Amino acid sequence: xxxxxxxxxxxxxxxxxxxxxxxxxxxxxxxxxxxxxxxxxxxxxxxxxxxxxxxxxxxxxxxxxxxxxxxxxxxxxxxxxxxxxxxxxxxxxxxxxxxxxxxxxxxxxxxxxxxxxxxxxxxxxxxxxxxxxxxxxxxxxxxxxxxxxxxxxxxxxxxxxxxxxxxxxxxxxxxxxxxxxxxxxxxxxxxxxxxxxxxxxxxxxxxxxxxxxxxxxxxxxxxxxxxxxxxxxxxxxxxxxxxxxxxxxxxxxxxxxxxxxxxxx
Amino acid sequence: xxxxxxxxxxxxxxxxxxxxxxxxxxxxxxxxxxxxxxxxxxxxxxxxxxxxxxxxxxxxxxxxxxxxxxxxxxxxxxxxxxxxxxxxxxxxxxxxxxxxxxxxxxxxxxxxxxxxxxxxxxxxxxxxxxxxxxxxxxxxxxxxxxxxxxxxxxxxxxxxxxxxxxxxxxxxxxxxxxxxxxxxxxxxxxxxxxxxxxxxxxxxxxxxxxxxxxxxxxxxxxxxxxxxxxxxxxxxxxxxxxxxxxxxxxxxxxxxxxxxxxxxxxxxxxxxxxxxxxxxxxxxxxxxxxxxxxxxxxxxxxxxxxxxxxxxxxxxxxxxxxxxxxxxxxxxxxxxxxxxxxxxxxxxxxxxxxxxxxxxxxxxxxxxxxxxxxxxxxxxxxxxxxxxxxxxxxxxxxxxxxxxxxxxxxxxxxxxxxxxxxxxxxxxxxxxxx
Numbered sequence: 069x070x071x072x073x074x075x076x077x078x079x080x081x082x083x084x085x086x087x088x089x090x091x092x093x094x095x096x097x098x099x100x101x102x103x104x105x106x107x108x109x110x111x112x113x114x115x116x117x118x119x120x121x122x123x124x125x126x127x128x129x130x131x132x133x134x135x136x137x138x139x140x141x142x143x144x145x146x147x148x149x150x151x152x153x154x155x156x157x158x159x160x161x162x163x164x165x166x167x168x169x170x171x172x173x174x175x176x177x178x179x180x181x182x183x184x185x186x187x188x189x190x191x192x193x194x195x196x197x198x199x200x201x202x203x204x205x206x207x208x209x210x211x212x213x214x215x216x217x218x219x220x221x222x223x224x225x226x227x228x229x230x231x232x233x234x235x236x237x238x239x240x241x242x243x244x245x246x247x248x249x250x251x252x253x254x255x256x257x258x259x260x261x262x263x264x265x266x267x268x269x270x271x272x273x274x275x276x277x278x279x280x281x282x283x284x285x286x287x288x289x290x291x292x293x294x295x296x297x298x299x300x301x302x303x304x305x306x307x308x309x310x311x312x313x314x315x316x317x318x319x320x321x322x323x324x325x326x327x328x329x330x331x332x333x
Numbered sequence: 334x335x336x337x338x339x340x341x342x343x344x345x346x347x348x349x350x351x352x353x354x355x356x357x358x359x360x361x362x363x364x365x366x367x368x369x370x371x372x373x374x375x376x377x378x379x380x381x382x383x384x385x386x387x388x389x390x391x392x393x394x395x396x397x398x399x400x401x402x403x404x405x406x407x408x409x410x411x412x413x414x415x416x417x418x419x420x421x422x423x424x425x426x427x428x429x430x431x432x433x434x435x436x437x438x439x440x441x442x443x444x445x446x447x448x449x450x451x452x453x454x455x456x457x458x459x460x461x462x463x464x465x466x467x468x469x470x471x472x473x474x475x476x477x478x479x480x481x482x483x484x485x486x487x488x489x490x491x492x493x494x495x496x497x498x499x500x501x502x503x504x505x506x507x508x509x510x511x512x513x514x515x516x517x518x519x520x521x522x523x524x525x526x527x528x529x530x531x532x533x534x535x536x537x538x539x540x541x542x543x544x545x546x547x548x549x550x551x552x553x554x555x556x557x558x559x560x561x562x563x564x565x566x567x568x569x570x571x572x573x574x575x576x577x578x579x580x581x582x583x584x585x586x587x588x589x590x591x592x593x594x595x596x597x598x599x600x601x602x603x604x605x606x607x608x609x610x611x612x613x614x615x616x617x618x619x620x621x622x623x624x625x626x627x628x629x630x631x632x633x634x635x636x637x638x639x640x641x642x643x644x645x646x647x648x649x650x651x652x653x654x655x656x657x658x659x660x661x662x663x664x665x666x667x668x669x670x671x672x673x674x675x676x677x678x679x680x681x682x683x684x685x686x687x688x689x690x691x692x693x694x695x696x697x698x699x700x701x702x703x704x705x706x707x708x709x710x711x712x713x714x715x716x717x718x719x720x721x722x723x724x725x726x727x728x729x730x731x732x733x734x735x736x737x738x739x740x741x742x743x744x745x746x747x748x749x750x751x752x753x754x755x756x757x758x759x760x761x762x763x764x765x766x767x
Contacts, residue, residue, distance in 0.1 A: 097466075139669055141665055141668060141669065160673075164671045164672075164673060165671070166671075167668060167669055167670065167671035168670070168671030169667075172669040174665065174666065176660075176662050176668075177662075178662035178663060178665060178666030178669075179666070180663065180666065180667075180681055181685070182684050182688070182762075184684050191670070191672075191680060191681075192670035192671060192672060195672060195676050195680065196670065196671045196676075240670070241669075241670075244670060244671070286689060291648075
């Protein structure tokens with residue numbers, strides 16, 4: 069596989085961004101219904117290790133539902149999803165194993181308000197991975213430094229700004245040493261000036277070679293970092309391509325319309 | 334007309350003004366009175382009317398309290414001392430104090446319930462104030478229920494010890510089985526181990542131990558326990574037992590597992606939908622029909638079980654409110670990190686849901702504690718029961734107010750402290766969690 073991103077802006081270091089042939093996630097003929105409503109229709113998607121995929125599309129198109137199926141926050145009704153060689157089924161052991169390997173960041177951060185930032189970050193390593201407390205705290209401080217908020221470690225989430233909270237959420241996921249990161253509209257609930265600090269953190273993560281799937285409307289991020297952009301509509305993958313082609317030369321009319329609407333001004 | 338104002342004329346201040354006091358009407362007591370008592374004509378009138386009502390009540394009750402007689406053998410003697418003057422006859426409380434507090438508990442053994450009460454306070458200290466009391470005190474908390482049963486009812490200490498060891502056996506089985514066989518098999522094996530321990534090991538080992546090292550206290554039957562001792566035993570046991578049961582029921586009601594869900598719903602609705610007094614009569618009369626003939630199941634224990642189940646149903650609904658108030662994101666955040674169901678409940682969901690539910694939980698506890706007085710209807714001698722008995726005696730026939738005031742004050746002290754603690758806890762948690 070070749071790596072392509074058409075914005076060669078100097079601030080993104082692409083040297084570590086390598087896509088390998090190893091399959092990280094395989095989704096085959098996956099369907100999902102909410103009651104009788106067919107939300108995801110015949111999804112086929114293979115994600116290779118090291119890929120940075122951006123999923124975009126109008127609201128209600130099923131993009132969040134798709135990535136929430138990958139760590140089984142939503143259940144799919146037919147087809148298969150294999151994450152890191154483990155197939156998602158109703159087996160609770162598999163689900164917990166996959167969830168501990170796959171990090172996720174949410175639109176509304178979902179930090180635990182009754183725990184300090186440090187406790188938010190050490191909770192899962194201590195209870196799920198059985199890491200000793202001291203070691204977990206060291207790891208947490210390492211990642212909090214990485215997202216540039218080590219000095220807030222003993223505060224509570226409510227005392228931090230939205231951008232800071234989202235960076236803590238990223239650090240919290242990283243403390244589990246995930247091999248795949250899912251981002252579900254991580255910047256949609258943020259003030260404009262805070263979006264950049266979160267995107268910078270995500271770019272840094274991409275530079276280190278993390279496999280990432282991001283649902284986002286940040287097209288600048290998609291151009292700078294993604295190696296693949298997927299456009300979804302009505303529960304289906306309508307178009308996918310490497311970003312330069314996707315933005316400069318969209319093939320389907322639906323994609324053209326969508327791009328003209330979000331890039332039009 | 335000139336174009337210049339005073340302000341536009343070049344001006345330099347030569348001396349700085351010192352800080353001045355606000356006007357008299359704007360500070361201290363005067364300000365407080367003006368704002369709180371006489372802020373308008375209507376409020377001034379309301380203040381005067383309220384003051385008059387307070388004065389009227391106090392002036393009528395004051396004489397009764399101030400002239401009270403504390404030392405007399407009977408109501409007649411009391412009236413002689415008062416000689417027609419107004420005054421309460423609190424002598425009845427002085428004379429019947431022991432009955433009102435301990436019931437017919439043997440007087441030479443009063444130290445046992447008192448020690449049990451002291452132990453109870455030592456045991457709840459680390460639960461109520463975890464950051465001020467050393468963690469080692471939790472040993473006392475774990476031992477308290479068993480030691481207190483021994484202290485109050487007497488008998489051999491080996492009985493409670495073996496019951497406690499049964500819990501240890503269950504816990505041990507859980508630790509061994511759960512990692513290998515999973516949660517469900519672990520839970521079943523743990524219950525089996527505990528039952529096996531109580532049913533088999535306790536049966537043949539406990540008398541032997543009692544023979545080798547007799548740790549016996551004189552037995553006191555439940556019939557001799559009465560007064561406030563009875564109310565506190567029922568109330569506190571039910572409070573301690575109903576909280577965990579109520580939490581489990583609330584989780585059951587939220588569960589996706591069909592059977593567990595429906596059983597919880599049915600339990601809550603049935604228990605809640607029927608008055609407590611009916612349940613108490615059930616405990617008194619009906620329960621024996623369901624038990625094998627010949628078993629004599631202590632009435633006090635039956636009442637504690639009924640009151641516990643009753644308040645657990647209410648706690649369950651209060652906690653369910655707390656669970657429902659949490660945003661879905663908290664569940665998803667916990668799930669996405671790979672925490673198991675019980676881990677996410679214990680570490681993420683319940684700490685927050687219980688915090689929201691504190692006022693409701695304490696409200697239920699206060700209600701439960703006062704409802705323990707209903708046991709008078711099934712023939713238990715709680716303080717109300719004793720007040721009736723005392724009034725029925727020739728010495729104190731015709732005395733009402735003094736007894737009820739006393740009982741009311743004691744209940745008020747209990748319930749008010751619970752309410753204050755709940756406020757303290759809410760403040761503390763809101764400061765910590767924000």
